[in-house]
Amino acid sequence: xxxxxxxxxxxxxxxxxxxxxxxxxxxxxxxxxxxxxxxxxxxxxxxxxxxxxxxxxxxxxxxxxxxxxxxxxxxxxxxxxxxxxxxxxxxxxxxxxxxxxxxx
Amino acid sequence: xxxxxxxxxxxxxxxxxxxxxxxxxxxxxxxxxxxxxxxxxxxxxxxxxxxxxxxxxxxxxxxxxxxxxxxxxxxxxxxxxxxxxxxxxxxxxxxxxxxxxxxxxxxxxxxxxxxxxxxxxxxxxxxxxxxxxxxxxxxxxxxxxxxxxxxxxxxxxxxxxxxxxxxxxxxxxxxxxxxxxxxxxxxxxxxxxxxxxxxxxxxxxxxxxxxxxxxxxxxxxxxxxxxxxxxxxxxxxxxxxxxxxxxxxxxxxxxxxxxxxxxxxxxxxxxxxxxxxxxxxxxxxxxxxxxxxxxxxxxxxxxxxxxxxxxxxxxxxxxxxxxxxxxxxxxxxxxxxxxxxxxxxxxxxxxxxxxxxxxxxxxxxxxxxxxxxxxxxxxxxxxxxxxxxxxxxxxxxxxxxxxxxxxxxxx
Numbered sequence: 001x002x003x004x005x006x007x008x009x010x011x012x013x014x015x016x017x018x019x020x021x022x023x024x025x026x027x028x029x030x031x032x033x034x035x036x037x038x039x040x041x042x043x044x045x046x047x048x049x050x051x052x053x054x055x056x057x058x059x060x061x062x063x064x065x066x067x068x069x070x071x072x073x074x075x076x077x078x079x080x081x082x083x084x085x086x087x088x089x090x091x092x093x094x095x096x097x098x099x100x101x102x103x104x
Numbered sequence: 105x106x107x108x109x110x111x112x113x114x115x116x117x118x119x120x121x122x123x124x125x126x127x128x129x130x131x132x133x134x135x136x137x138x139x140x141x142x143x144x145x146x147x148x149x150x151x152x153x154x155x156x157x158x159x160x161x162x163x164x165x166x167x168x169x170x171x172x173x174x175x176x177x178x179x180x181x182x183x184x185x186x187x188x189x190x191x192x193x194x195x196x197x198x199x200x201x202x203x204x205x206x207x208x209x210x211x212x213x214x215x216x217x218x219x220x221x222x223x224x225x226x227x228x229x230x231x232x233x234x235x236x237x238x239x240x241x242x243x244x245x246x247x248x249x250x251x252x253x254x255x256x257x258x259x260x261x262x263x264x265x266x267x268x269x270x271x272x273x274x275x276x277x278x279x280x281x282x283x284x285x286x287x288x289x290x291x292x293x294x295x296x297x298x299x300x301x302x303x304x305x306x307x308x309x310x311x312x313x314x315x316x317x318x319x320x321x322x323x324x325x326x327x328x329x330x331x332x333x334x335x336x337x338x339x340x341x342x343x344x345x346x347x348x349x350x351x352x353x354x355x356x357x358x359x360x361x362x363x364x365x366x367x368x369x370x371x372x373x374x375x376x377x378x379x380x381x382x383x384x385x386x387x388x389x390x391x392x393x394x395x396x397x398x399x400x401x402x403x404x405x406x407x408x409x410x411x412x413x414x415x416x417x418x419x420x421x422x423x424x425x426x427x428x429x430x431x432x433x434x435x436x437x438x439x440x441x442x443x444x445x446x447x448x449x450x451x452x453x454x455x456x457x458x459x460x461x462x463x464x465x466x467x468x469x470x471x472x473x474x475x476x477x478x479x480x481x482x483x484x485x486x487x488x489x490x491x492x493x494x495x496x497x498x499x500x501x502x503x504x505x506x507x508x509x510x511x512x513x514x515x
Contacts, residue, residue, distance in 0.1 A: 015303070059372075059375075059394070059396065060375065060396055060450075061396035064259060064260055064295075065259075065295075065325055066259055066367065066368070067366070067367055067368075070367035071367070076325070076327075076337050077327075077337055080337050080338045084338070085323070085338065086297065086323045088295070088296075088297075088323070088325075089297055089323070099297065099301075100260070100296060100297075100301075101296070101301040101302055102260065102265050102296050102300075102301045102302075103265045103266065103302075103397075103398045103432065103434070103446065103448065103454070104265075104266060104269075104300050104301070104302055104305035104309065104436075104446060104454055
């Protein structure tokens with residue numbers, strides 16, 4: 001896996017830039033990752049990220065938008081406001097998790 | 105003293121489970137399987153029905169496949185009383201259990217998308233995941249002349265995640281054979297970021313849709329249907345003349361009523377043992393569980409083998425020692441009487457190679473071939489005659505890496 005440096009943070013990423021080592025993630029890196037895609041994190045964002053991280057730790061799979069909404073209490077509509085255009089992918093990217101995938 | 109295993113659902117997973125378990129547990133164990141009806145569908149066959157495929161032999165009586173030593177109860181489940189270790193049936197009967205296995209699959213929920221069940225349902229909006237839907241779609245396709253044919257996945261997880269792709273390939277082939285393809289815009293709408301999401305499959309198969317002039321509308325999460333348009337949460341609209349949708353999938357409602365389900369009513373379990381995270385006497389197998397692999401018959405089959413071994417150990421008072429690896433094995437019809445074959449598990453994405461015999465085949469993995477197509481057709485006989493009765497077939501539950509090639513380094 002390629003190693004890249006984001007504002008002084010050395011991290012392992014896949015071909016699309018998603019973190020591949022969960023343990024390299026922290027709150028500060030989340031801010032850096034968010035800035036990469038033009039987002040400024042608020043408490044609303046962080047509530048979603050916290051749910052995604054906890055959920056992944058339990059299930060080993062990145063939550064869908066529907067699950068993230070049910071689990072964080074943020075409506076799907078608001079997820080689109082907080083992470084515009086491609087919320088599922090953007091949420092996973094900022095949370096340092098793999099993007100949601102199908103079986104092929 | 106008689107002890108009792110109760111299985112809820114006599115579909116693919118539940119039927120195989122009780123039949124295999126009956127052969128392994130002695131007479132001190134009573135086995136009961138509950139289903140609300142006596143119609144066991146062969147669901148892979150539904151895919152061909154919209155294109156004029158046979159509809160006979162797609163549904164058989166559940167009774168015929170349940171071992172004589174297993175009690176089959178035909179009644180709906182009201183709820184599971186976890187504290188009392190009892191299942192309450194809708195007619196008031198109580199079934200106490202020592203171990204409970206939830207195998208109630210998924211339920212299609214078109215009612216969960218506003219506008220889906222409106223005036224256009226089964227007029228211009230169809231599904232092919234039910235036999236009625238597939239038959240209605242066959243009639244609609246016979247009258248189809250031109251326009252926008254949209255194939256749509258509401259959300260994941262769904263049963264047989266490749267089925268919408270297969271439908272798209274078969275529709276392209278069917279339209280070409282009728283000289284209608286040039287008058288048809290074929291669109292594939294998915295909530296994922298593409299039709300193919302795994303690296304090796306994307307690289308190998310990514311062109312299968314563009315080669316067929318199929319437009320892909322990705323990252324599309326439908327909020328509602330208005331008239332003849334899908335409308336997404338971010339305000340995009342996809343108009344259609346004919347919509348073939350895969351409605352939202354949820355677990356059985358009794359699962360949620362019993363407090364055993366997640367937000368979609370799937371049962372959270374340990375992905376290696378299928379044991380409920382809520383109660384150690386409860387397991388979920390087949391589509392009803394939340395394990396992160398495909399909802400597919402092959403997964404049901406492989407995981408049933410592991411679950412049977414573990415239940416036999418528990419019955420003997422020993423700890424469980426068997427672990428499920430998420431193994432799935434799926435045929436993908438690609439049109440022109442060809443098919444692909446996928447073989448993967450929790451850790452390993454679908455890779456090219458040969459199956460079932462390494463380097464020999466006769467089937468090829470992640471590649472179109474006639475042999476794969478014939479394999480898919482032959483499978484219906486295997487399903488009714490070998491798999492459901494729980495007869496052994498020479499495929500180990502765990503996935504094998506032998507005979508697979510990994511063209512993309514993932515380390």
